[in-house]
Amino acid sequence: xxxxxVQRIEAPxxxxxxxxxxxxxxxxxxxxxxxxLPAEYGIDPLKTGxxxxxxxxxxxxxxxxxxxxxxxxxxxxxxxxxxxxxxxPYKVDSEDLTLFPGDGVEIKYHMQKGAGMVYAWKxxxxxxxxxxxxxDQKPNPDYFESYELDDKxxxxxxxxxxxxxxxxxxxxxxxxxxxxxxxxxxxxxxxxDSAKMYIDGKPEELAIQDPK
Amino acid sequence: MVTGYDHIAFLIGVVFFLYRLKDIVQYVxxxxxxHSITLLGGVLGGIHVNSYMIxxxxxxxxxxxxxxxxxxxxxxxxxxxxxxxxxxIFGLFHGFGLxxxxxxxDLAKNxxxxxxxxxxxxxxxxxxxxLTAVLIVLSVWRTHSGFLRQAFATNTALMAVGFVLVGYQxxxxxxxxxxx
Numbered sequence: 001x002x003x004x005x006v007q008r009i010e011a012p013x014x015x016x017x018x019x020x021x022x023x024x025x026x027x028x029x030x031x032x033x034x035x036x037l038p039a040e041y042g043i044d045p046l047k048t049g050x051x052x053x054x055x056x057x058x059x060x061x062x063x064x065x066x067x068x069x070x071x072x073x074x075x076x077x078x079x080x081x082x083x084x085x086x087x088x089p090y091k092v093d094s095e096d097l098t099l100f101p102g103d104g105v106e107i108k109y110h111m112q113k114g115a116g117m118v119y120a121w122k123x124x125x126x127x128x129x130x131x132x133x134x135x136d137q138k139p140n141p142d143y144f145e146s147y148e149l150d151d152k153x154x155x156x157x158x159x160x161x162x163x164x165x166x167x168x169x170x171x172x173x174x175x176x177x178x179x180x181x182x183x184x185x186x187x188x189x190x191x192x193d194s195a196k197m198y199i200d201g202k203p204e205e206l207a208i209q210d211p212k
Numbered sequence: 213m214v215t216g217y218d219h220i221a222f223l224i225g226v227v228f229f230l231y232r233l234k235d236i237v238q239y240v241x242x243x244x245x246x247h248s249i250t251l252l253g254g255v256l257g258g259i260h261v262n263s264y265m266i267x268x269x270x271x272x273x274x275x276x277x278x279x280x281x282x283x284x285x286x287x288x289x290x291x292x293x294x295x296x297x298x299x300x301i302f303g304l305f306h307g308f309g310l311x312x313x314x315x316x317x318d319l320a321k322n323x324x325x326x327x328x329x330x331x332x333x334x335x336x337x338x339x340x341x342x343l344t345a346v347l348i349v350l351s352v353w354r355t356h357s358g359f360l361r362q363a364f365a366t367n368t369a370l371m372a373v374g375f376v377l378v379g380y381q382x383x384x385x386x387x388x389x390x391x392x
Contacts, residue, residue, distance in 0.1 A: 011283035012364055020282060020368040024275075028375030036380050041387045130320070139317075146320055 084114055084163075086191045091208045093195055097184040099127065099176035105199055107206070108134075108171030109192035111164040117190025118161045121172070125182040126154035131162075133170035151175070162190070169196070216335075218270045218377050219247075219306055220342050225277030225370055226299055227347060228363065231354075239299050240343065246303020247310060248332055254311030255319075255328050263312035264385035270309050271377025273302040278371035282364060310335060 012020070038049020042058035049055040097105055109117065131148040138144075145165065148158070154177065164170055176182045195206040223243065230236045253259065276298065279285070285292045310331075319327055353359055 011286070014287045016364075017279075017282045017284045017287055020364065021279065021284070021371065024278070024368050024371035025375055027369075027372040028379060031372070031376050032379040032383075036376060037383055040380065041383060043383065043387070143317070145318070149320065151322060 084116060086115065088191075090189055090191050090211060091193075092189045092211045093186075093192075093206065093208045094188070095184075095186045095197070095206065097174070097186070099174060099182045099184065101176055101179050101181070104173065104175040105197065106171065106173045107186060107195065107197050108169040109188065109190065110169050110194045110196075111167070111190065111192045113164055113167045115164045115191040116161065117164075117170075117188055117192060119186070119188045119190075120157075120159040121184060121186040122157040123174075123182050123184040124156070125176075125178055125180060126156050127182055127184065128152075128154045128175045128177050129158075130173045131158070131171070132173065133164065133166065133168055135166035135168035137166075138168075151177075171195075216338065218267065218274065218309075219335075219339075220346075221274045221370065221373050221377075222270065222277055222302065222306065223339065223343060224346055225274060225281060225367070227343065228281050228350065228367065236343075236347070239296065240339070242296055242300045243303040243306070244336060244339070246300045247307030247335070250304045250307030251310045251314070251332055251335075252328055254308050255314050256324070259308070259311070260315060261308050261312060262385065263309070263316075264381045264388060266305060266309045266312060268378050268381035268385070269305045270302075271374050271379075271381055273305065274374030274377060275371050276302070276374075278367045278374060281367040281370075 033046055034048045035052070035054060037043040038052070039054040039057040042049070042055050044050055044055055049058075093109075095107055097107075099105060111117065128151040129149075130146055130151065132144050132146045134144045147162075147170075162170070172186075174184055189211065192208070195208050196203045197206055198204070223240070226239050226243065227236055230239060254261070280292065280295065280298075283292075314328065314331055353362070356362075
């Protein structure tokens with residue numbers, strides 16, 4: 001490979017470098033106060049952000065989570081106080097699942113944020129499980145939030161009440177890590193609008209009942 | 213910063229005056245080694261550094277490299293800090309920045325190592341793609357007679373980018389601490 005002649009030029013002088021650093025610093029401060037800080041944080045001491053409508057960006061980002069809740073199909077009351085009113089009666093569901101050794105299954109209920117559910121499941125043996133949820137709006141396809149996880153020793157029952165932290169699907173993944181068949185019985189009652197079972201990731205709609 | 217432009221900015225500064233492929237590979241490998249150590253160690257070790265502070269340091273790394281590219285250290289300090297060591301050390305800080313992004317996702321313990329490794333592979337692929345584009349542009353640019361003069365102006369701009377990052381992240385740190 002032939003050598004390329006690199007031109008040897010004097011490196012910039014101290015003054016030139018100091019001047020360049022100063023220019024860089026000033027440019028950065030300008031960019032920060034005129035555009036970046038107003039747009040990102042609504043910090044606008046020079047009021048240029050308002051003039052350039054950049055502060056609208058900061059306000060929009062702050063308002064987005066509230067707006068999407070208000071624009072939802074059903075009003076979502078905030079989960080606060082003694083009771084949370086809902087517009088329709090709750091649903092009930094019970095499922096019987098058989099897990100051979102190595103089998104896994106998921107049951108998830110679609111709920112609005114703030115909706116409540118009571119649940120009780122029991123199994124004929126210890127199962128590994130995770131109680132988790134996936135918001136309808138998620139940052140990436142694999143995103144989920146874990147509420148309760150026991151994949152070491154496992155449990156043979158769990159009972160409780162749940163309030164959905166996000167509008168999305170919430171429920172359980174059970175896995176039989178033992179060497180004997182395990183039967184699981186799940187009972188739920190809550191303000192969910194649909195239920196699905198997932199085997200190997202494939203969803204199957206489940207029928208849910210009105211309470212008697 | 214989620215998008216990673218701050219990491220790319222640092223790498224642009226690093227390769228700006230690297231002409232031989234051997235040097236480019238060496239420096240990029242040192243950076244990769246640094247960030248991989250802290251990405252893996254940080255997430256697996258549960259080391260939670262403040263993401264604003266670490267991103268501000270990453271902004272400082274961009275300022276450092278732009279200043280170094282202007283030969284600023286030789287002019288003002290009389291010597292140039294070991295550039296390979298600097299890339300490795302700043303790489304460690306960049307890795308902590310990557311770790312904070314992963315930690316925000318609250319990953320399950322199941323398969324965590326696989327997830328981190330996959331994330332790191334993704335980072336490397338992105339790095340290679342970005343560097344390829346940058347080096348193509350640089351190799352064409354370097355053939356032009358005005359390159360060294362324009363390089364000085366470009367590194368000034370790069371330094372400004374670094375300062376903006378520092379300011380943006382520092383502001384974010386104070387806004388976030390005010391909110392909580």
